[in-house]
Amino acid sequence: MFSQKLKQIAPIHQSPTPMICVPVCAFLLLIGCPDETATGPAGPSSDTDAGLIFQQSNNTPPSTDAGHAIQDNGETPVADAGNPAPDPDPGPQCTCPDGYDPTPADDACTKTITVAATNEGTSYEVCDAQDNWVYGKFGAQYPGGTKVRNEYWGESDGPGTVNGRLNEVGIWACNENTGQAGYDPVGEWIGFAHCLNLDGKGDYLVGIAGDNQVRLKLNGETVFEYLENNTAAFNYWWISALHVNSGMNIIEMQGYNAHSVASFGAEIAGPFPFNSLENDEAMIAANYEDKIVFSTGVMVGQSFDVGEDSGWTCPDGYALNRCLPEPECTYIDVIPCVGESDVSTPATDGGTP
């Protein structure tokens, strides 16, 4: 059942805690190079987090953004009390099978089941990860294979140049002894859940990268993952496009450190008009930079929330719901309205709960 109270989004993201960027080159030289690269430390710290301007909160992006199609809070028709006009054409109504309710914009049917989340008893604080020139050195990679290399996405041929999204927003669990990002946890998926509660359907871009593996889920279902133990998971900023229906959607982003040095970065940008991100060219043309609504870069000082042996965990197919005042696990199934075959909308069925 889709409860209206879910529209109240808890302000779970506080302002980022400024981090004092401590040069770590000497430290790195002592401990050896980051894994997967034998070419030395990242050089002078060029962390520019202070220059990031993240205006978003965890709230639903304003529906009045120019240029996107989610604007269903428009004017209310003025009723003429003395001369009742015929009801305006309500447009196609969404009919749903038993157990499903129409989404707020009547664009799909959804079933949600919410159960308690398990607190694993261990909580990792988020620290700014160590920069490295190999992070994002090849730029962004889009689903169709197109690669875009520049300073924003990443472009480096050697230790003297450190840039790109993963260096900008990369984080990992703090080492409690040093107060800086450490190696641990090793061998555990950790990350964040971000809840979108939308008045209308839309498209979103997600960028993700990590040392050593990354995974992206929409409504409990994996939509992108990079599980190879090679350097590509952090040499590229991996872009995915998500179609999301109106109502509640949960995006979960996780990183996995196989060994040694760790970093994980992810960003959500949008909304963009529904079905507007159909190919690499459209995604490249979209204004990702100005539409970021979530970034790991603003999580420093907070806690990782989606873990396996730490943070919060949910049953398979359920997503950690941070729209609620307390974290809970929500299963979200989205299907087309009866009689419609909305092939443009990928199923976000998380499987039978």
Ligand SMILES: [Ca+2]
């Ligand atoms: Ca690693």
